Amino acid sequence: MRTVIRKWFWAWDFDKEEAWLNEMAAKGLGLVSVGFARYEFEDCIPGEYSFRIELLEQFPDHPVSRKYIEFIEETGAEQVGSIMKWVYFRKKTADGPFDLFSDNQSRIKHLQRIILLLFIVAIVNIISGCYNLLLVFLWHSYVNLLGLLNLLLAAGILCGTLRLLKKKNRLSREGRIFE
Amino acid sequence: MQNPAMTEAVYYILLSLTEPRHGYGIIQNVERLSNGRVRLAAGTLYGAINTLLEKGYIRALPEIKDSRKKEYELTQVGRAAILDEISRLEELLTNGKQMMEVSL
Numbered sequence: 598m599r600t601v602i603r604k605w606f607w608a609w610d611f612d613k614e615e616a617w618l619n620e621m622a623a624k625g626l627g628l629v630s631v632g633f634a635r636y637e638f639e640d641c642i643p644g645e646y647s648f649r650i651e652l653l654e655q656f657p658d659h660p661v662s663r664k665y666i667e668f669i670e671e672t673g674a675e676q677v678g679s680i681m682k683w684v685y686f687r688k689k690t691a692d693g694p695f696d697l698f699s700d701n702q703s704r705i706k707h708l709q710r711i712i713l714l715l716f717i718v719a720i721v722n723i724i725s726g727c728y729n730l731l732l733v734f735l736w737h738s739y740v741n742l743l744g745l746l747n748l749l750l751a752a753g754i755l756c757g758t759l760r761l762l763k764k765k766n767r768l769s770r771e772g773r774i775f776e
Numbered sequence: 777m778q779n780p781a782m783t784e785a786v787y788y789i790l791l792s793l794t795e796p797r798h799g800y801g802i803i804q805n806v807e808r809l810s811n812g813r814v815r816l817a818a819g820t821l822y823g824a825i826n827t828l829l830e831k832g833y834i835r836a837l838p839e840i841k842d843s844r845k846k847e848y849e850l851t852q853v854g855r856a857a858i859l860d861e862i863s864r865l866e867e868l869l870t871n872g873k874q875m876m877e878v879s880l
Contacts (some may be wrong), residue, residue: 609813651819665822671845672800697819698786706823776783 602636608715609757611650611683618648618685631678631685633703647695649674652711653682655748659739669697700776701768708765715758722751782861788814788848789824790858798845799825833857859870 602621606614618628618636627641628648655662657679666676666684674688674695688695698704729744782790785806787877803816816824825848828834833854850858871873 617840643854668799668822669818671798672803674818696815696817699815699817699820700783702783703817703820703823707819 599629600640602638603634604636605634606709607753607757608655609654609754609761611652611711615648615650618650620688622646622648628677628685628687631680631683633680644690647690648677649686649688649695649697650690650769651684651686651697652714653684653706654710656682657684701772705765705768705772708761710769712761712765713768715754715761719751719754719758722747722754726751779857779860780807782857784814785816785820786828787861789816789821789828789860790833790854793848793850794847796837796847798847800845801849805827826833828854 604617606617621628621636621638622641625642625643626638627646628636630637631640653659653662653665657663657666657676667773669686670676673692674686676684677687678685679709686695686697699708713717726744726747729741729747732741733744786808788809789802791809792802797805799818799821803818806814806816820836825834829848830838831853832851834848836852837849839846
C-alpha cells in the first residue's frame with residue numbers, strides 16, 4: 598500500500614530529512630519515490646531499511662554520477678529516487694549500519710558541496726531581488742516589490758548555510774587532532 | 777622523499793589490494809583485518825579509490841565478462857608506499873613503547 602506525504606525540507610536540513618526518513622522506516626514505511634516536497638512510501642517491515650541522502654556533484658544521470666551510484670549499489674545499497682542533484686539511497690539494516698561517509702574529510706567535502714550550492718542560490722536571489730527593487734525605484738513598477746521575497750529567501754538561505762558552516766568548522770577542528 | 781602519514785582507511789585499503797578485490801570486498805576485508813573497528817563507508821571508499829588511482833598506487837583490472845563489479849589491485853608504486861608507511865609506523869611504535877615504558 599502506497600502512502601504519499603507532502604513535506605518540505607530545506608537543503609541545509611538534509612540531515613533532519615534523513616532522520617525523518619529513518620523514523621518513517623522504523624514505523625514500517627519505506628521510501629520508494631521522491632518528488633518535489635513529496636515522499637512516496639511503501640509498507641515494509643519496521644526497521645527493515647536505513648536511508649541516506651547525498652548531494653552529488655552532477656545530476657544523477659551524468660556518467661560520473663552513474664559510476665558513483667553503481668559503486669554504492671555494489672556495496673549493497675539501492676537508489677530509491679532523486680531530485681535535482683540529490684540522491685536517496687536505502688540499505689537493508691540487516692546488512693549492518695549504513696553510512697555514506699566514514700571519515701571527516703569526506704563529510705566536509707559533502708558539506709562544502711551543499712554550502713556552495715546554497716551560496717549560489719542565495720546570490721542569485723540577492724541579484725534578482727536587487728534588480729527587482731531597482732525596477733520599483735526607477736519605474737515605480739510595484740509588482741517588482743516581489744524582489745523583497747527574493748531578499749527574504751536569500752537571508753533565510755544564508756542563515757541555513759551558516760548552520761552548515763558551523764558544522765563543517767567543527768569537523769575541521771576535530772581533524773586537527775584525530776583523522 | 778617520504779610521503780606524509782597515510783590515513784588509517786587508506787592504509788587498510790591498500791593492504792586489502794595485495795590481492796584483487798572489488799569495493800565491497802575491500803570493505804569486508806578491512807572490517808575483518810581491524811576486527812570490526814574500521815568500517816569503511818561506500819562514499820568515502822569511492823573517493824579514496826579515485827585518489828589512489830590518480831596517484832598510481834592502485835590500478836583497475838580490466839572488467840571480465842559482464843560482472844560489472846570492477847576490481848582493483850596494488851601497483852608497484854602502491855607497494856612501495858605501504859612499505860614506507862610500515863617503516864614510519866614502526867618508528868612511531870618503537871618510540872611510543874620506549875617512552876611510555878620509561879615514564880610509567
